Amino acid sequence: MPTKEIAGVSVEVDGEGFLTDHKIWNLDLAAAIAKEEGIDPLTDRHVEVLNFMRKEFEENGTAPSIRKMNKLNIVPTKELYALFPGGPAKKAAKIAGLGKPQGCI
Amino acid sequence: MSEQPEPIKKVSLIVSKGSLVDVYPALVMGNGARMEGMEASIFFTFFGLGALIKKTQNSLKVATVGNPAMNMAMPMLKMPITMPFPTLLGAIPGVSNFATWMMKNEMENLDIPTIPEFLEMFTDAGGEVFACKLAMDMFKLNKDDLCDEVSSVLTVGEFYERSAGASIIFT
Numbered sequence: 001m002p003t004k005e006i007a008g009v010s011v012e013v014d015g016e017g018f019l020t021d022h023k024i025w026n027l028d029l030a031a032a033i034a035k036e037e038g039i040d041p042l043t044d045r046h047v048e049v050l051n052f053m054r055k056e057f058e059e060n061g062t063a064p065s066i067r068k069m070n071k072l073n074i075v076p077t078k079e080l081y082a083l084f085p086g087g088p089a090k091k092a093a094k095i096a097g098l099g100k101p102q103g104c105i
Numbered sequence: 106m107s108e109q110p111e112p113i114k115k116v117s118l119i120v121s122k123g124s125l126v127d128v129y130p131a132l133v134m135g136n137g138a139r140m141e142g143m144e145a146s147i148f149f150t151f152f153g154l155g156a157l158i159k160k161t162q163n164s165l166k167v168a169t170v171g172n173p174a175m176n177m178a179m180p181m182l183k184m185p186i187t188m189p190f191p192t193l194l195g196a197i198p199g200v201s202n203f204a205t206w207m208m209k210n211e212m213e214n215l216d217i218p219t220i221p222e223f224l225e226m227f228t229d230a231g232g233e234v235f236a237c238k239l240a241m242d243m244f245k246l247n248k249d250d251l252c253d254e255v256s257s258v259l260t261v262g263e264f265y266e267r268s269a270g271a272s273i274i275f276t
Contacts, residue, residue, distance in 0.1 A: 065216050066140070067226060077229035086142035104137055105217055 007032035018093070018100050022057065025097030034095045039084065042095070046083055049075050050096040063093045063101050115144040115271035117264070123152035124168040125205060125220075129212075131276045132223045139230040144271070147227070148264050150237035154244065157236055157251045162221050167204040169195030181207045224254040235259045235267075 001012045001020055007028040012020045017036075019025060027042075030050060034042045052074045056064040066089055070077045084091040089101045116138045118131045131147050138145035155161045169175065170192045177184035194200060209219070218226055228234060236251055236258045248258055259267070 066230075067216060067218055070226070070229075077226055081139075081230055087140060089140050103216070104133060105215075 014099075016100060019097045020099075022054070022097045022099075025054070029097065030095050033097075037084075037091050037095065038086070039091070039095070046095070049080070049083065049092060053092060053096045053098065057096075057098050062103075063089070063096070063098050065089075065103055065105055067105060113138075113143055113272055115268075116146075117268040117271040117273045118145070118147045119273065119275045120147060120149045120153035120156065121151045121275070123155035123165060125165045125208060126167060127276070128153065128156045128165060128220060129217075129223075131274075132220070132227060133217075134274065134276070135232050136223070136227045136230060139227065139232050145227075145231075146233040146235060146267065146271075148235045148237060148259065150240045154236060154240055154246065154251075156220050156224070157234070157255055158246065159250060159252050162224075162252060163219070165205075165220055166201050167208050169201045169204050171195075181211050221252065224252060228254045228256075233267075235264065237261075237264075 001014065003010050004013045004017065005011075009029070011024060011029070014020055017033075019029075027047065030047070031042045034040065034046070039046070049069070052069065053063050056062075056068075064072075064074075066077055066080060069075050069080065075083070080088045080092070084095075089103075093099065093101050116135065118135050120128055120131045122128075135145045135147045149157050155165060169190070172192070172195075173189075175190040175195070176186050177188040177190055178186035179190075182190075195204075212219075217223075224234060233256050234254045236248075236255050238258050238260045241247075241258055248255070251258075257263075
């Protein structure tokens with residue numbers, strides 16, 4: 001596995017820069033990955049969404065779909081696209097330290 | 106060194122048919138394009154308009170006749186995939202409704218939205234939904250007959266204008 005220096009720490013990532021171990025994630029890492037993805041600063045609202053995604057991932061083994069986050073009133077679809085412009089599911093999962101989302105929806 | 110192909114930046118999808126399985130692929134592809142950060146629009150024409158008409162969009166059906174690929178496993182009868190689904194069986198009243206019901210259940214299990222919800226999700230994602238003017242005139246429809254997600258009724262020329270720079274996909 002390639003390693004990458006993020007926020008002053010050397011971490012293992014996959015070929016597309018997703019963390020291979022979600023457990024090493026912290027807010028400094030998240031902010032640094034967000035910056036690389038063009039999201040700066042990472043706001044409390046971003047962090048709320050990321051925390052929900054991480055909770056779901058730990059419970060179900062996959063990141064929640066955009067639809068699920070909309071239906072559970074975590075974040076409306078429109079807002080999610082505004083928070084993570086240019087590919088919300090993939091970007092949010094990357095910043096949340098999770099693997100690349102596998103779903104098509 | 107070979108040059109990297111240019112990534113797709115914009116897609117325009119066209120839906121000209123109105124069964125459930127004709128409409129879903131375009132919505133999945135269009136929504137998927139938005140998820141990848143591409144611009145996306147879907148142009149509905151002829152029977153595809155059924156997905157946009159308020160009175161019909163909830164009752165799109167799976168067509169059970171004339172599809173030689175249909176078999177006892179698809180849709181979801183849990184029998185062998187090698188066993189054909191005879192087209193005459195598909196013509197019996199209620200069979201299309203039943204197949205539709207089976208497929209809708211399966212869709213919900215896979216976290217796939219219904220057609221109206223999918224259109225809302227697609228437009229919330231920044232996708233645009235267009236209706237074909239010629240088909241509207243032919244079926245004597247007004248913009249009021251269509252759901253709120255439709256942003257404009259377009260002529261073919263306007264559709265091509267708006268598709269400048271896009272990959273056009275006919276489904």
